[in-house]
Amino acid sequence: DGGITQSPKYLFRKEGQNVTLSCEQNLNHDAMYWYRQDPGQGLRLIYYSQIVNDFQKGDIAEGYSVSREKKESFPLTVTSAQKNPTAFYLCATSTDFTDTQYFGPGTRLTVL
């Protein structure tokens, strides 16, 4: 946290709608990550990016999309193709893939 902001903190979506979660960092970190956390469970990696204009799928990328047009920003779009989108979404950053990951405060998405 500290230099990583996620907005909004809480988000409600109707079924069938796409929604974009914001992640911004001012740490000058190259690597950024999106995780999903479900109640009582650990983290699952959705997408990650090592540098601008490059990103890779994680373990559960289906129904999600990302972009990395700027070093500071790594927005995550939850599409209508994601069958069970209600979860706590966490963005993380690190200087590179070898280094410690730091997390943002998270966005709690609820599909109504």
Next chain:
Amino acid sequence: DAKTTQPPSMDCAEGRAANLPCNHSTISGNEYVYWYRQIHSQGPQYIIHGLKNNETNEMASLIITEDRKSSTLILPHATLRDTAVYYCIVRAPQIQGAQKLVFGQGTRLTINP
């Protein structure tokens, strides 16, 4: 990554030292021990990490046994704000491709007044 084992819950009195154990008997030579904590409905917070030497920072101390098969996180003077789930993770530096963090069940630490 090596699997870790932590007690599911612990209690500690406010002002006392909280000692959280972690077993990682299958740890490899290049794997670091990391500790994070997560307060309810917040993002995980990095605490400390180490390879084989003991480490200390403003938040905590990390004691790693000589054989590296276990470690202990020490919060020297626990406060109510230290109530959280604490996760012990072992991971090796990843050069190519991201290495996801694998959080187990962790230890739910409750600090009592």
